[in-house]
Amino acid sequence: MPLFVAKRTLPGITPAALMSAGVRAKTCCAEMTQEGESVRWVRSFFLPSTEQTHCYFDAASKLLVEEANQRARVPFDEVIEVIEMTPDMV
Amino acid sequence: MAIQIARLRGLTEIGPDEILLGCLQALSRFGIAQFGLWTFDLDTLGIDWLNAPNKTNSPKASYSDAAVAIFDRAGQIARLDGCSDIHIEHLLVAFANEETGLMGDLRRRFAIDSAAWRSAAANLAGVRFVNQDESKIAELSVSPASREYLTPEEAAEALGIHVQTLRAYVRSGKLPALRLAGERSLRIRRADLDKVLEPLVPDKQ
Numbered sequence: 039m040p041l042f043v044a045k046r047t048l049p050g051i052t053p054a055a056l057m058s059a060g061v062r063a064k065t066c067c068a069e070m071t072q073e074g075e076s077v078r079w080v081r082s083f084f085l086p087s088t089e090q091t092h093c094y095f096d097a098a099s100k101l102l103v104e105e106a107n108q109r110a111r112v113p114f115d116e117v118i119e120v121i122e123m124t125p126d127m128v
Numbered sequence: 129m130a131i132q133i134a135r136l137r138g139l140t141e142i143g144p145d146e147i148l149l150g151c152l153q154a155l156s157r158f159g160i161a162q163f164g165l166w167t168f169d170l171d172t173l174g175i176d177w178l179n180a181p182n183k184t185n186s187p188k189a190s191y192s193d194a195a196v197a198i199f200d201r202a203g204q205i206a207r208l209d210g211c212s213d214i215h216i217e218h219l220l221v222a223f224a225n226e227e228t229g230l231m232g233d234l235r236r237r238f239a240i241d242s243a244a245w246r247s248a249a250a251n252l253a254g255v256r257f258v259n260q261d262e263s264k265i266a267e268l269s270v271s272p273a274s275r276e277y278l279t280p281e282e283a284a285e286a287l288g289i290h291v292q293t294l295r296a297y298v299r300s301g302k303l304p305a306l307r308l309a310g311e312r313s314l315r316i317r318r319a320d321l322d323k324v325l326e327p328l329v330p331d332k333q
Contacts, residue, residue, distance in 0.1 A: 052203075054200060054207045058203040061199055066190075110190075
């Protein structure tokens with residue numbers, strides 16, 4: 039399954055608002071999965087010094103990641119495909 | 129649940145009313161939600177609880193700005209409660225001071241005051257903690273060796289690999305895994321462990 043990152047700039051975001059966005063993203067991905075689409079929020083990283091958040095999704099396509107985020111009302115700058123590498127893989 | 133309510137109502141936007149109805153439906157049995165001092169009949173709230181929405185015909189729904197505000201408030205309440213996740217009681221408390229929409233209507237019809245509503249939500253959290261403890265006790269009482277579903281740690285132990293390696297297998301699709309409903313925890317079916325093992329075939333020169 040391809041992996042994508044949704045890059046967001048969220049100035050002044052609070053931990054509570056991040057939690058809220060997480061619930062919305064999770065429920066929308068779950069709903070889309072029930073609709074037969076393949077999209078799953080994997081994990082997110084918050085970069086405090088740049089106020090950026092990188093959210094990783096397993097999905098069949100970039101469009102599905104964009105749709106999940108739009109339905110969840112979580113803003114993003116761009117969604118791009120990424121290649122994962124971990125120490126176990128090399 | 130809120131998304132399903134929106135689908136049932138044929139809506140393309142999920143608002144606070146659908147979130148509240150979703151919470152009440154999550155608490156309900158046979159269309160009746162008991163919450164604190166109140167009994168809510170989902171039928172009278174316009175929810176056809178017997179009929180699941182048709183996935184193919186119903187519209188795709190997005191959260192509204194007002195719904196985002198409710199989730200944000202629930203997030204603040206969850207933080208104050210020392211939780212890293214938003215639970216149903218946090219969402220319900222987020223409605224405690226709402227005067228408009230469905231909550232305003234319920235407040236007038238059922239003479240709901242904010243303190244009693246928050247108290248009912250607090251009791252709900254108590255029930256959840258007791259249930260969690262009971263499930264942990266039940267889990268402890270069955271040894272991993274006799275269980276059909278294993279935690280990632282137990283599955284890694286069974287294969288003799290690091291748990292992060294096992295998680296990489298799950299991510300890459302090599303090893304099927306299941307997610308506990310509504311939670312982040314994974315479970316691996318014992319019978320699936322063989323799927324990451326390949327027979328060693330000597331090279332033929």
